[in-house]
Amino acid sequence: MVKNTVPYEEKAGLVETSDPEIDKPIFRRSGFAGIDQLGEMDERISAFLLKARRDVGLTREELARLLGLSTQVFGRYEKAISKLHVTRLVHLSEILGFYPMELVYAAAPHLFGKRPEEAEDQIKLAKLIWTLPPSTVSALVHLVDEMHPMSAGGEGSTEKSTPVRAEERFGKASGQALVVDR
Secondary structure, three states, X not given: OOOOOOOHHHHOOOEEEEEOOEEEEEEEOOEEOEOOOHHHHHHHHHHHHHHHHHHOOOOHHHHHHHXXXXXXXXXXXXXXXXXXXXXXXXXXXXXXXXXXXXXXXXXXXXXXXXXXXXXXXXXXXHHHHHXXXXXXXXXHHHHHHHHOHHHOOOOOOOOOXXXXXXXXXXXXXXXXXXXXXX
């Protein structure tokens, strides 16, 4: 068996960095303007939660009660003092009516695209899809599946295809399809 000689960090595009919250080196993907500290992401999460709460017209006390928390404990989330666990994120999204991916986007938009505009388009498309009726979503899934590079071999084909970015498949802003055989 041949051992992979390229370290995982390199293949995944991770960069070694440090963060004041962690006493050992960590590996992260670079954002649009470098690598954000974890505390900066916590601040964006807090701002998102504060806005989401205000958008539905709840006071901090009312939301804390719905979460089964004291006002003081919930306030730590809005002040970026306490870390938000995934289970609490799910509970908050149930109460405040946001999609968990919206909060992830607020904290780390670089996970949604290589450039800010690309990331904005990705989350905008996701939000539009989330509001479609189920029958339209089903039809859209079928359409996108047919268009997707993974289905390039066609139905019943045993040919394997490699995922190809849209720019490679269709060219940059040319509107003309390129023939791509992989």
